[in-house]
Every structure is written in C-alpha cells, then in structure tokens.
Amino acid sequence: MSDAAKRLRMNSNRKTIIITGTSSGIGFALAEYLGKKGHQVFGLSRKTVESLYFKTLQTDITDHTQVQKAIAEVLKTGSRIDVLINNAGMGMVGAIEDSTKEDIWKVFNLNLVGAVQLMTAVLPTMRMQKDGKIINISSIGSEMGLPFRGFYSASKSALDKVTEAIRYEVDPWNVQVCSLHLGDIKTKIAENRVRTSVSEPYQKTFNKVYELMNSHVNEGTEPVDVAEYIDKLIAKDRWKAHYYFGKFGQKIGVPLKWLLPQNLYESLMKKYNKLD
Ligand SMILES: NC(=O)c1ccc[n+]([C@@H]2O[C@H](COP(=O)([O-])OP(=O)(O)OC[C@H]3O[C@@H](n4cnc5c(N)ncnc54)[C@H](OP(=O)(O)O)[C@@H]3O)[C@@H](O)[C@H]2O)c1
Numbered sequence: 001m002s003d004a005a006k007r008l009r010m011n012s013n014r015k016t017i018i019i020t021g022t023s024s025g026i027g028f029a030l031a032e033y034l035g036k037k038g039h040q041v042f043g044l045s046r047k048t049v050e051s052l053y054f055k056t057l058q059t060d061i062t063d064h065t066q067v068q069k070a071i072a073e074v075l076k077t078g079s080r081i082d083v084l085i086n087n088a089g090m091g092m093v094g095a096i097e098d099s100t101k102e103d104i105w106k107v108f109n110l111n112l113v114g115a116v117q118l119m120t121a122v123l124p125t126m127r128m129q130k131d132g133k134i135i136n137i138s139s140i141g142s143e144m145g146l147p148f149r150g151f152y153s154a155s156k157s158a159l160d161k162v163t164e165a166i167r168y169e170v171d172p173w174n175v176q177v178c179s180l181h182l183g184d185i186k187t188k189i190a191e192n193r194v195r196t197s198v199s200e201p202y203q204k205t206f207n208k209v210y211e212l213m214n215s216h217v218n219e220g221t222e223p224v225d226v227a228e229y230i231d232k233l234i235a236k237d238r239w240k241a242h243y244y245f246g247k248f249g250q251k252i253g254v255p256l257k258w259l260l261p262q263n264l265y266e267s268l269m270k271k272y273n274k275l276d
Contacts, residue, residue: 016040016080020061020118021088023047025187029223030230042074061088061114071121081125083234086115087137091189092152094196103194104151111155116162127173136163138179140246143254147273148209164241176239183246184220208274
C-alpha cells in the first residue's frame with residue numbers, strides 16, 4: 001500500500017497535533033513521524049523547515065502574542081486541538097556559582113514559562129471539546145540535581161511539578177497531561193545549550209563532566225525511537241503523570257534515588273559522572 005493510501009486509511013483517527021521545537025532533533029523527527037501517520041501536525045519554532053508531513057508556524061514560544069497568533073492559525077484550519085507536545089527546550093551547562101541571572105532566566109523562560117504559555121493557550125479549546133492530551137517533554141535529569149546542569153534539572157523539575165498540579169485542575173474536562181522524562185537522545189542539544197563561562201576553580205571537574213555529558217548525547221537513542229514511543233503514548237486511554245524513556249542505565253537512576261541510602265546514591269552518581 002502506498003504512503004498516501006496508508007495515510008488516507010488512518011484518517012478516521014486523524015488528530016490535530018501541535019508540537020513545539022520542530023526545526024531540529026526530537027521535535028522534527030516526531031512531527032515527521034506523526035505527519036506520516038496521517039495526523040494534521042503543526043510545528044512551532046523560530047526557524048522554518050520544509051516538510052511534506054507537517055506545517056511550521058514560525059513562532060518564538062516565549063512571546064505571548066506570537067503563541068496566541070499561532071494557536072488562532074491552527075484553529076482556522078479546523079476547530080479542534082487534540083494533542084499538544086511541549087518539546088521546545090534548551091540545556092544549560094556551567095557551575096552554579098558562575099551562572100548569571102540572565103542565563104538562568106533564559107532557560108526557565110523557555111523550558112518552564114514557554115511550556116506553560118502553550119498549555120494555557122490550548123486549554124480553552126480542549127476544555128470546550130471535553131477532550132485533550134498534553135505531553136510535557138522533561139528529562140530523567142529532572143529527577144536529580146545533575147552536576148554542572150543544575151538549572152537545566154531545576155527548570156524541567158519545575159515543569160514536572162506544574163504537570164502534576166494541572167492534572168487535578170483539568171481532569172473534570174477529560175484533559176490529560178503527563179511528563180515524559182527522556183534519557184540521552186542523539187540531537188544537537190549540546191550545540192544549542194546556554195554555556196556559562198566556567199571559572200578557574202571549577203574548570204578541571206567541569207571539563208571531565210562536560211566531555212562525558214556530550215559523549216552520552218552522541219551515543220544516545222535515535223530521535224525516531226522517541227517518536228515511536230510518543231505515538232503509542234498518544235493512543236493510550238488513561239495516562240499516568242510520569243513516563244520514562246531511555247537506556248536502562250539512565251532510567252534506573254530514578255528508582256535508585258528513592259531506594260538507596262542518600263550517601264550511597266550520591267557516591268554512585270559521583271562515579272557515574274567521573275567525579276570521584
Ligand atoms: N537530546 C537529549 O538528550 C534530551 C534529553 C532529555 C530531554 N530533552 C528535551 O527534549 C526537547 C528537545 O530537545 P532536542 O534534543 O531535540 O534539542 P534541539 O535539537 O536543540 O531542539 C530544540 C528545539 O527547540 C526549539 N526552540 C528553542 N527555543 C525556542 C523558542 N524560543 N521558540 C520556539 N522553539 C524554540 C528549537 O527551534 P528554533 O531554534 O528554530 O526555535 C529546536 O527546534 C527539549 O525540551 C530537551 O530539553 C532532550
């Protein structure tokens with residue numbers, strides 16, 4: 001069966017899906033994957049990319065007016081918004097002591113405030129429909145303070161708490177929200193991170209951790225595998241608050257944090273990060 005015929009057959013399950021951060025990495029792979037499956041996909045990012053499978057609405061998601069305009073544009077093509085995937089995000093590396101207020105705000109403004117802005121923009125439609133699903137892309141690193149990535153961990157962790165809270169608030173309208181915690185995925189996230197200058201006392205340990213974190217990303221899971229996982233997640237009826245996707249060695253860090261004595265857990269983390 002041709003691709004077009006497959007898409008047509010799937011049209012009965014066709015959903016309108018908004019994904020942020022679709023100009024690269026996970027967002028691009030996801031938008032193409034869901035578009036190929038026959039869904040109507042809108043990608044929101046500052047750069048536009050050409051694709052046969054989804055339409056980019058050029059949007060800086062930290063700008064309230066641009067977000068409202070993009071959502072209005074989506075609603076013009078049909079009156080529904082079935083799924084929102086808050087994927088746009090950025091990393092931040094450096095020592096806590098060296099981090100500037102401006103850099104911290106940049107990361108929180110995108111990873112937390114940007115995601116919240118999208119949720120509040122789609123919720124009136126989802127509440128009216130009495131149906132909707134929102135996936136907030138988080139990180140396994142949101143469950144623990146990662147060395148030299150403290151503010152990245154904190155921004156994703158803050159988003160997780162908002163996810164947990166909003167689940168109670170929007171449940172009466174059958175709107176479901178979850179955090180999807182990812183392990184390392186092979187994308188350009190390292191190039192796009194905010195990198196603070198690292199002062200001399202931290203340089204030696206920072207360099208070790210930095211090299212390691214970049215090698216983890218380069219050896220990470222392929223973005224298309226995340227897309228396949230999300231496709232299955234969207235099809236599930238009832239969602240839990242948290243889902244974890246990544247290599248076993250990374251996912252296991254989450255239960256271990258709660259099961260092991262704190263000092264033992266910390267020394268394992270030091271070993272993992274080559275800090276011992
Ligand atoms: N890669 C990993 O190992 C990993 C692990 C855990 C979690 N994650 C999370 O996965 C998500 C996707 O990351 P990725 O790895 O695919 O990174 P990426 O390749 O750097 O993609 C980031 C995307 O976010 C978009 N973006 C950045 N600022 C934006 C803004 N102001 N408005 C709209 N879009 C904006 C970028 O597009 P424009 O620059 O065109 O705007 C880009 O498409 C992030 O939330 C990240 O934290 C990634």
